[in-house]
Amino acid sequence: MTLNALNANVPEGPIEKKWDTRRFEMKLVNPANKRKYKVIVVGSGLAGGSAAASMAELGYDVDCFCYQDSPRRAHSIAAQGGINAAKNYQNDGDSVWRLFYDTVKGGDYRAREANVYRLAQISVNIIDQCVAQGVPFAREYGGTLANRSFGGAQVSRTFYARGQTGQQLLLGAYQSLERQIGAGKVKMHPRTEMLDLVVVDGRARGIITRDLVTGKIEAHAADAVVLGTGGYGNVFYLSTNAKGCNTTAIWRAHKRGAHFANPCFTQIHPTCIPVAGDYQSKLTLMSESLRNDGRIWVPLKAGDTRKASDIPEGERDYYLERRYPAFGNLVPRDVASRAAKLACDEGRGVGPGGRGVYLDFAESIGRLGEAMIRERYGNLFDMYERITGENPYQVPMRIYPAIHYTMGGLWVDYDLMSTIPGMFVIGEANFSDHGANRLGASALMQGLADGYFILPYTIGNYLAQSKGPKIDASHAAFKDAVKGVTATTDKLLASKGKRTVDSFHRELGLLMWEACGMARNEAGLTAALEKIPQIRAEFWKDVILPSGGAEMNQELEKAGRVADFLELGELMCFDALQRNESCGGHFREEHVETEGANKGEAKRDDDNYCYAAAWEYKGPDERQALHKEPLTFDNVHLTQRDYK
Amino acid sequence: MTRTFSLTLHVWRQKSAKQAGQFAKYIAANVSEHMSFLEMLDVVNQDLLAKGEDPIAFDHDCREGICGSCGFMVNGDAHGGHRGTTICQLHMRHFKDGEELWLEPWRSAAFPIVKDLAVDRGAFDRIIASGGFVSVPTGSAVDGNAIPVPKTEADLAMDAAACIGCGACVAMCPNSAAQLFTAAKVGHLGLLPQGQPERDRRVLAMVGQMTAEGFGHCTSTGECEAVCPKEIPIAFIARMNRDYLEASVKERPQANRGGSG
Ligand SMILES: Cc1cc2nc3c(=O)[nH]c(=O)nc-3n(C[C@H](O)[C@H](O)[C@H](O)COP(=O)(O)OP(=O)(O)OC[C@H]3O[C@@H](n4cnc5c(N)ncnc54)[C@H](O)[C@@H]3O)c2cc1C
Ligand code: FES
Numbered sequence: 001m002t003l004n005a006l007n008a009n010v011p012e013g014p015i016e017k018k019w020d021t022r023r024f025e026m027k028l029v030n031p032a033n034k035r036k037y038k039v040i041v042v043g044s045g046l047a048g049g050s051a052a053a054s055m056a057e058l059g060y061d062v063d064c065f066c067y068q069d070s071p072r073r074a075h076s077i078a079a080q081g082g083i084n085a086a087k088n089y090q091n092d093g094d095s096v097w098r099l100f101y102d103t104v105k106g107g108d109y110r111a112r113e114a115n116v117y118r119l120a121q122i123s124v125n126i127i128d129q130c131v132a133q134g135v136p137f138a139r140e141y142g143g144t145l146a147n148r149s150f151g152g153a154q155v156s157r158t159f160y161a162r163g164q165t166g167q168q169l170l171l172g173a174y175q176s177l178e179r180q181i182g183a184g185k186v187k188m189h190p191r192t193e194m195l196d197l198v199v200v201d202g203r204a205r206g207i208i209t210r211d212l213v214t215g216k217i218e219a220h221a222a223d224a225v226v227l228g229t230g231g232y233g234n235v236f237y238l239s240t241n242a243k244g245c246n247t248t249a250i251w252r253a254h255k256r257g258a259h260f261a262n263p264c265f266t267q268i269h270p271t272c273i274p275v276a277g278d279y280q281s282k283l284t285l286m287s288e289s290l291r292n293d294g295r296i297w298v299p300l301k302a303g304d305t306r307k308a309s310d311i312p313e314g315e316r317d318y319y320l321e322r323r324y325p326a327f328g329n330l331v332p333r334d335v336a337s338r339a340a341k342l343a344c345d346e347g348r349g350v351g352p353g354g355r356g357v358y359l360d361f362a363e364s365i366g367r368l369g370e371a372m373i374r375e376r377y378g379n380l381f382d383m384y385e386r387i388t389g390e391n392p393y394q395v396p397m398r399i400y401p402a403i404h405y406t407m408g409g410l411w412v413d414y415d416l417m418s419t420i421p422g423m424f425v426i427g428e429a430n431f432s433d434h435g436a437n438r439l440g441a442s443a444l445m446q447g448l449a450d451g452y453f454i455l456p457y458t459i460g461n462y463l464a465q466s467k468g469p470k471i472d473a474s475h476a477a478f479k480d481a482v483k484g485v486t487a488t489t490d491k492l493l494a495s496k497g498k499r500t501v502d503s504f505h506r507e508l509g510l511l512m513w514e515a516c517g518m519a520r521n522e523a524g525l526t527a528a529l530e531k532i533p534q535i536r537a538e539f540w541k542d543v544i545l546p547s548g549g550a551e552m553n554q555e556l557e558k559a560g561r562v563a564d565f566l567e568l569g570e571l572m573c574f575d576a577l578q579r580n581e582s583c584g585g586h587f588r589e590e591h592v593e594t595e596g597a598n599k600g601e602a603k604r605d606d607d608n609y610c611y612a613a614a615w616e617y618k619g620p621d622e623r624q625a626l627h628k629e630p631l632t633f634d635n636v637h638l639t640q641r642d643y644k
Numbered sequence: 645m646t647r648t649f650s651l652t653l654h655v656w657r658q659k660s661a662k663q664a665g666q667f668a669k670y671i672a673a674n675v676s677e678h679m680s681f682l683e684m685l686d687v688v689n690q691d692l693l694a695k696g697e698d699p700i701a702f703d704h705d706c707r708e709g710i711c712g713s714c715g716f717m718v719n720g721d722a723h724g725g726h727r728g729t730t731i732c733q734l735h736m737r738h739f740k741d742g743e744e745l746w747l748e749p750w751r752s753a754a755f756p757i758v759k760d761l762a763v764d765r766g767a768f769d770r771i772i773a774s775g776g777f778v779s780v781p782t783g784s785a786v787d788g789n790a791i792p793v794p795k796t797e798a799d800l801a802m803d804a805a806a807c808i809g810c811g812a813c814v815a816m817c818p819n820s821a822a823q824l825f826t827a828a829k830v831g832h833l834g835l836l837p838q839g840q841p842e843r844d845r846r847v848l849a850m851v852g853q854m855t856a857e858g859f860g861h862c863t864s865t866g867e868c869e870a871v872c873p874k875e876i877p878i879a880f881i882a883r884m885n886r887d888y889l890e891a892s893v894k895e896r897p898q899a900n901r902g903g904s905g
Contacts, residue, residue, distance in 0.1 A: 054782040069703060069762075070769050072809055073711040089789060125785075132785035134778045134838045136793075136802040143792030161802060167710055168805060175777035182773030190766070213758055242705040276678040277646075281686055282707050383709065386733050387680075452782045500693045502686070546698045551660055552759040554701055555693065 006259075006614060006629045009413040010114040015635050019118045022414065023457060027464035034059030037463050040207055040222040042194045042249050044071030046166070046444055047427025048228030049173035050451030056180035058456055063220060064177070065189045065209060067244055067557075072174040075230055075242040076447065079166020080287035080380065082150060082158035083130075083444040085123040090147050094155040096120045102153055103442060104636040106332055107407075107435020108584035108604065110262070110612065113635055114414060115432045119442075122449040127159055129452055133172040137161050148289060149330065150440040158441045163287055163379045169444055173451070193557065195485045197225065197253040197423065200477045203468055204253075204423035208481045210489065212557060215550040217489065219473035219482050223466070224422045224459055227253060228451065231406035231428040233266065235565045235572065236517070237509025239403035240272060240285040246561040247568050250410050250429050258418040259614035259627060261411035261431035263568065264576035267438055267585045268518050269404035270336035273387055273397075274356040283402040284387060286359070286380055288440045291329045293364035293373065294397070296320050296336075298357050302347030308358055308396050319343055327643040334437045334585045334602075335643060337401035341518050344400075351398040360396035401518060405443060407434045407585065408575075411614040411629070415458035416450060419614075422466060424459060426450035431612065436584025492559045493549050497542030501558045504539045508532070508562070508569055516573050521589040525577040529570060533621070536566040571624060575613055578626065581605035598640065606638050647677040649741035653688065655700055656748045661756045661764075667746070677737040681724060682707060682714065684736055702761040709733040709873060712808030715815070716761040717748040722812035722871045730810065730873040750815035754822070754858045765811050767857040768825060775849030776829040778838050797835050804831040806874040813868035819860030824868040826854050827884035828876050834887055844891035851888055 011021040029037065037060050041052040044066040052064040066074060086099040099120035104111060131137065131145070137159050138146040147156040161168035180186040189209070196208040198219070206221040232247035233239040254260045271286045297316045304311065319339055321328045331339075340357045343349060350356045365373050370393060374381070381392050388398070409431040416424045416432070427447040434442065515528035539562070545555050582591040582602035591603045611628040618624055651672040658665025672688050679687075682704050689699035705713040709730040716731065718724040723731045726738060739745075747761060755763040793801075807828040814822050830847050833839030839846070862881060869878040 050782075057781040068705055068711070068713060069758075069765060070712075070809065072769070072772075073705055073713050075706065075711070077711045077808075078706045078708060087788065125783075127788045128785040129780070129782060131788040131791055132778065132780040132838055134801075134833050134836050136798050136805050136832065136836065137788075139793050139795045139798040141795050143794050144789050161805075164710065164806060167808075168802075171805065175772060176780075176782075178769060178773040179777045179779060181769075182775075188769075190769075242711060243707060244705050277676055279676065279679055279683050279687055281680070281683050284708050382728065383733070386709075386729060386735065389735070389737055456782070496696075498694075500690055502690065544693055544696075546693070548659075548698065552701050552762065555699060 006627050007413065008112060008629055009415060010112070011414070015114060015117045018114050019121060026457060026461040029460045029464045031059060035061055037061060037224070038063065038222040039224050039226065039459065040220060041065070041226045041228060042207065043074065043228030043230065043427065043429070044174070044177065045074035045076040045228060045230055045427060046170055046173055046447030047429070047451045048226070049074065049170065049177050050448050051226055051228060051426055051455045052186055053173060053176035053180050054452050054456045055459070056185035062180070062186045063189065063222065064186055065192050065194060067191065067193045067212065069190050071177055071188060071190060072171060074170060075245055076170040076444070077167045078242065079444055080163045080285065081289040082148065082160035082165045082441040083126070083169060084150070084157050084441040085127045085159060085445065086120055086157060087124055087127060089145060090156045092155045094157050098155065099123060099157065101636050103433065103439055104435070104633070106437055106439040108437050109435065109606070109610070109633060109638050110265070110583055110631065111433055111435030112612070112631060113633060118454070119433050119446055119449050122453045123445050125453055126445060126448045130169055130172050133176060135161060135168045135172045149292060150289060153439065160289070163289070163377060166444060169448065173448070194229070194249045195252065195560065196481045197256045198477050198481050199256050199420060200471055200475060201468070203421045203466065205468070205471050206473065206478060208478070208485045210485070213552055215553065217482055217486055219478040221471050221473045221475070221478065223463055223468070224424065226424045226426060226455065226459070227410070227429050228427045229429045231409070232565070232568060233403045233406050235508070235569050236403040236512050237505050238275065238280060238283050238513070240269060240283050243282060246564065248561050248564045250425070251564040251568055253410065253418070253420070253423060255617050257420045257617070258423060259411040259616050260408070260571065261612050261614040262408040262436070262575065263572045263615065264516060264579065264586055265407035265436050265584065266403060267333060267405040267407060268337040268401045270333055270340055270401050271359060271399045272402035272404070273384065274351055274400040275353070284383065285402070285404065286384060286397065286399060288333070290359060290377060290380065293368070293376065294329070294359040294361050295363060296329055296357055296359055298343045298348040298350060304348070308350070308360070317348070324643045331643045332437060332439065334587070337518055338587060340401055356398040356400045358396040359399045361392065362396070365393065403513070403517070405438055407431065407436060407438055411612065415461065416455055417458070417462065422462065424455055426455055436586055489549065489556070492543070492545055492556060493547055495543050495545050497544050499542050499544060501543055501545070501555055501562050504535060504543060505558070505562045505565070508535055508566060512569050512572070516576050519587050519589050520576050522577065525573045528573045529577070532566065532570045532573065539563065539566055571615060574624070575615065579609055579613065581609045583609070597644065604640065648674050651675055651739060651742070652744045654744065654746045655760070657700070657760055658757055660759060665757070675736050675739070677735070679736045680707065680732060681734045681736065682732050700761065701759040704732055707732040710808060712810040715750060715810045715812055717750070717815060719746050722750070722816045723873055725871065728873055728875050750811050752814050752820040752859070754820065755811060755814065763811070765809070767822070767859070768809050768811065770857060771822065771826055771850055771853045772829065774853035775842070775846040776833070778833060779842060791837055793836060801832050801835040804828045804835070804876060804880055807876055808874055810873060812871050812873060814859065816867040816871040817860065818865055818867065819863055821862040822854050822857070822859035823862040823881045823884070824872060824876060824878065826850050827880040830884045830887060831880040834883070843887065844894055847884060847887045847891050848895065851884070
């Protein structure tokens, strides 16, 4: 049994009323019955953590999983800049409608309007909830909440807690989760990795996991499964994601029937610390909020190797301010990233290797004083100095774009349910709200909207109507899945080739960055599509792993994840190749404006590509089938994005 | 010019909590000054793998000093002993050619060793579960600006809330006390108006849980503050002790039931 795969299931009526309509239509689970329903939540980030806590509060019997040693360490912890909400506390003309509009436009018209509108509506509740939990947001002297503006917006709607907003929001969700764990309402499984999804009679009924300390492979049955497992940016090896971020949970669910939408929509963040050497293990983001007070520039002339301080004003090119006078340094991420790449391609990059541009605070320090800059960004400046050994109060930072976020993910309907009934996907793991480009400070908002305020309702609607038989882990489907996972694990453990997991991961990452990164073209993608299956075959033949299966084995963990990236990478290139247009983070060099004021800017093709591409898995080495969800824009009219 | 050099490492190797451990010696060659400490270990591990040996296990994830996963002792100092720096953020430019480094896991009865340099810090989660929260179910909040918080209080609360739960404070304390960790949460929530209704109950429950987990007693040596990568001041411990005393005096029988959700 499958649902009509690409029916987005959006309620009728005007956009402002859709969410109310849906909430009213929903079937409810009797409060006394909720504890009889077991719900599995994989992930303890903003999305998973908030969902697990909220569902336990409602009375469901929740099991929550994460691969770290504590739910508090999910990668949401690393978000720095802030979270958006349409509170209009600054009285600068913000509204739910404006946040909705900015997000649809920022996503380059490749997101589903109804979802985005709901996100903007809910944004205000999120701030209230987090404040009540004791999240120490920045305050004005009068005691009210402070705001700042963020890339892609002209109003001040971003709430923040120094440069540690993600940490504080996650700790808020984590504390709520721990409250439920302490009360016995949530069973937490840290250091446990999901390795397969179990589908019985067409419905998601559980997962298979490996205990990362003992190596034990276990089956867990439930009435519904929620994946809040984060993004897959690590397919590029170097990214701003944590080392453990992976695609394994969603990829294996994909192989069990969940369509994967817009895999090629990845976001490159313009402000990261440039690569220093080939041992580099990850890239570090410098929050985009820095663009509020920092000015981006490169030397006017190519090949200028003078120190920044020796280059006079007249010989500097503040290229964002020049090309986009209305938004200046605050243009959306994709625009800022490509402009940096262009400057470096022209030979005007700075620092070792010439892949860097300056982010300069001299003027703000002059205007606001060093103390104010320290108060706003102190921890980011410290972090920069720790990594590079340079003091950004004295010399400009050097930054370069890096992979940061994945807009693509498992396809979900309006209720956040995947194409497998009973499996819901929340947070960065789904594809829902950001189209082809995500605006700053809106991922935290989406993760918490999904987890606190959407999923807890929509899952009830599903459970109230799904009269599946009670199933436990002794069912044959679980036994088969355990067998499959055990076989793959044993195969990896037995592999005694010559190359390490990391060497394969690096090779794939470099290829993806070149072919499917900041700029893409047909020749590069076609070549990558030939190369990836070769690397994959080589991996299974020649990877080397230590043998210990019944103990902590970090190489084994990595190997499983890289095996999945080697499959996902191919789908990403394929998706990028079929999308013959440029939109948001997907920049196809063949599709640019050739004349007029926007010459060289990305060119969308709304006649042919105004859809979400959802891919159906067809078997190993089979070409995946494309399903299209047409996108209609009844409220925000399709226009070319213009930040000039 | 990038400086490269080599180091001698003595690394604690222990297969699991149940087996005995010992130091093993490795040479880290071609260390670049721009590497992070963990990147240096990555390179050592790649060499071990190539030789068919078991790589060194250590916890890490974000590698930017915020998740709190990483942490071990370097020559007796938690996170290598550089002010405000986790081991993942410590760069090799601070080391000299030919140095000998002894790497050991956090040592505390409350943090059993999982493997090599990785330990189990579940006790911290249980301290939070006992009362380190505001009981506010989703949906029951008032408007954000309905709860004004003076900026100075909010800033101080943020200083405490910055704790990453890495465990360095416990590892560095001669008594293996978890006072700084616990006090940071008690202080963060106790400073804010939102935290007041459960203030007494919270401190009693969290201190109770801390003791039950087998952490030692605080004798105010100050080692924790010195090594905390987030530089959380020891003054929060004094604050917690005050709160605890006050709450104990006021304590009525039911106040003990922290963590009942
Ligand atoms: C450096 C950085 C800065 C950012 N700054 C901002 C910002 O300022 N504002 C903003 O809005 N957004 C920001 N983002 C984006 C935002 O932080 C993320 O998109 C968001 O936090 C993702 O939350 P999540 O809950 O979906 O996933 P995560 O927080 O990544 O959580 C994933 C969870 O799933 C678990 N998991 C994953 N795979 C498995 C598996 N196979 N088995 C078991 N468990 C698994 C993990 O253990 C973890 O608990 C930033 C991102 C980065 C990387
Ligand atoms: S790895 Fe996250 S703090 Fe060091």
